[in-house]
C-alpha cells in the first residue's frame with residue numbers, strides 16, 4: 302500500500318514537473334472554485350472578504366498562462382525562428398544579388414544595342430559610303446549591307462560595341478584595332 306502510494310506520488314511529481322503550468326492552473330482553478338463555493342455558501346458579507354482571494358487566484362492563472370506562453374515563444378524564437386530568419390536572410394540576399402546581376406546585365410546589353418543601332422544610324426547618315434570588305438563594291442550612303450554580296454557594312458567594335466564601318470581599321474569611338482582589315 303505504501304509502495305503503491307509512493308509510486309503514485311512519484312508519477313504525480315513527474316507529471317507536475319513535465320506539465321507544471323497545467324498542474325498549477327488546475328490547482329489555482331480548484332482554489333478559485335473552492336473560494337467561489339465558500340462565497341456563495343457564506344453569504345454576501347463573507348463573500349466580500351473572500352473576493353480578493355478569488356481575484357488573486359484568477360490573476361495567478363493569467364500569470365501562469367502568460368509565463369508559459371512567453372517561455373514557448375522564447376524557445377521557438379531561439380531554436381526555430383533564428384533558423385527561419387537566417388534562411389530568409391540568405392534567400393533574400395541571393396535573390397537581391399541575382400536581381401542586381403540580371404539588371405546590370407540587362408543594362409549592359411541594352412546600352413550596347415543602343416550604341417550599335419544609334420552609332421550605325423549616325424555613321425550611315427554622315428560618313429561617306431562604305432567599301433565592302435568582301436567584294437570591294439561601294440554601296441550607296443545609308444546602306445547597312447553590301448548591295449553586291451550582302452556582307453554587313455557595319456560591325457560591332459570588339460572592345461566597346463559601337464558600330465564600326467566594316468572597312469575601318471580602327472574603332473572611331475575607342476581606337477580598338479579591328480585587326481582583320483588589310
Ligand SMILES: [Zn+2]
Nearest residue numbers: 433436447450
Ligand atoms: Zn560586298
Ligand SMILES: [Zn+2]
Nearest residue numbers: 458461472475
Ligand atoms: Zn570601339
